[in-house]
Amino acid sequence: MVTINDVANAAGVAPSTVSYVISGKRSISPKTRRLVEDSIRKLGYHPHAGARALASSKTNVLALVVPLRTDLNVAVVMEFVASAVTAARAHDHDLLLLTKDEGPAALQRVASSAIADALMVMDVETADPRVPMLLALDLPVVLIGVPDHPAGLSCVDLDFTAAASACVAHLAELGHRSIALIGPSPAVYRRGTSYATRFLRGFDEAAKSRDIRAASRSCAHSYEAVSACLDDLLATDPGLTGLVVHNEAVLPGLLSDLRHRGLRVPEDISVIAVCPDSMAEQHVVSLTNVAIPAEEVGTQAVEMTMRRLAGHTTPEVRLLGPRLTRRESTASPRS
């Protein structure tokens, strides 16, 4: 293994000088700097992460807590993770993956073992049991999602309330008077998952303020569940003309089932989805959607984290505005 001493010897300087060349924390003459940098390159020197962490109490590692359930949107989670790790690398940090399954104790462990410098937490619930622990941790923490009492924690997410509102507005402006929300599986609501709750609230409020009939159903992603859900909705209100789908997993099944029933999209029923654009474009009838900006959220989460690490201490809550793209799946209802 190549150490800082080897580099120092090769360059004919003291180890501390090498350290200062790398960190830039003291001025170095151009000559010495070049000498040292050449030696570093020649020897292929990389500082030992453990030693560095020990001496500086910085690990250059960000921990990310992800949900590993399959009832969540895997594609979105993946996209988020991807952009987070890329953004982290851009700041010379690595990403450590933790699972939500490990519970709050894992957060403790990471914090007190000095495994990571900061935590990013996905799949936040409205009354998340991890929040009090996170507050006590005195590590920078960024939540993806917004709990009921985020006091002192940074949060970033799509503004799901506004997203729901945008969906309702779009349908209302097309002239729909009776719409329904097909949401995530019951388990997601039961956990009080932040985004599901916020979307539902936005949906109900927007519908009420526009005086539109609005039903909402939770729906597992099996074909049977989708079918039963539609049965239910159509029986309850045969005049239903618009569907807001906040559950990407059911989209294929839902569209198949609608056709099966002889309901054409958008002639007989409009569908608007909350899903990544790539998914919206993938269906026979391309879907009007509100995009889930997972990539943007991931990048923002890392940026906020880095800002906290740089000493920016005030926590911020950042809600990204929704972007609705009109495609083929929504139209005015036939009168």
Add this chain to the structure above:
Amino acid sequence: MVTINDVANAAGVAPSTVSYVISGKRSISPKTRRLVEDSIRKLGYHPHAGARALASSKTNVLALVVPLRTDLNVAVVMEFVASAVTAARAHDHDLLLLTKDEGPAALQRVASSAIADALMVMDVETADPRVPMLLALDLPVVLIGVPDHPAGLSCVDLDFTAAASACVAHLAELGHRSIALIGPSPAVYRRGTSYATRFLRGFDEAAKSRDIRAASRSCAHSYEAVSACLDDLLATDPGLTGLVVHNEAVLPGLLSDLRHRGLRVPEDISVIAVCPDSMAEQHVVSLTNVAIPAEEVGTQAVEMTMRRLAGHTTPEVRLLGPRLTRRESTASPRS
């Protein structure tokens, strides 16, 4: 921060004794052990990861290199990652995420900074440029996938050749005489992605040995691409009765399009997919499939890695046998 000294003081023993209690590398009297363990618990002590890494040259971290492309099956990647991190935690290790985008240099960096104890690499290509570097690294390495020359590296994956063979066999036994493979996007083949190549080879060989007409197409996952692909296949051989789909992303579009054409599954055309079981069950017509055992592969990868870390030096290549589940989407062709 609580250090080993604090624990030692609280327990009235030497720091080294605490260390030995934790590691179990020397025998400790039951009395002392209890004393120390109580103090550890009371103080909430967790060893400092950096210090530990420095002193023992073990980080208890596994690095996983994942592909972040969206032309791959995200769900499978996610499932793999999930099981890998879970398995790693079961061995008291953490998982560090790297992206393939960072290239071979990132592997260098991780190795020579002593950030991780071992590497697991996904999305291996037949002539993967990372292989030579990995061999030079003298870290334990486990590949997910099998390159052309794995000499000296451990590999684990589904036996895609056998999987293709099983698909062909299933259709052949049902009486199909003309079948086609719809594979991943051209980019995947262009990269020489290991699993795609192996599946294609298995498909061609099995078809030839059974004297069945077999075509194969690469297909991007846009709806247009799927449609064009089917146009092409049906024009080339109007007698086509069986489809093997090795590209989960196109399944929804494909099934929609078939129905659009008036081709019923399985009455007019049989479809067999290579995809996770959950996905196979999610469609209106549940799909006969060969499962992608991502979870099993993830677990195995970690187990192999741990074995290497424990001194088991001989690399192994482990190919998991395919499991074909018959569902509603395959049947004998009408004569």
Add this chain to the structure above:
DNA sequence: TGCCATCGTCGATGCGCTTCGACACCGACA
């Protein structure tokens, strides 16, 4: 020419842990 400020470099120290050799104690055996 002499003094001081500044810049660039060095040496020493300590971060928290593991590990090695040393050593005290105990029981067993002669």
Add this chain to the structure above:
DNA sequence: TGTCGGTGTCGAAGCGCATCGACGATGGCA
């Protein structure tokens, strides 16, 4: 009773780095 082997514990060293105070060199100014 004296000695020997084994068991359980201790103290010290060192892992590779960042950081701080110190110090020599250099240049500017009087």
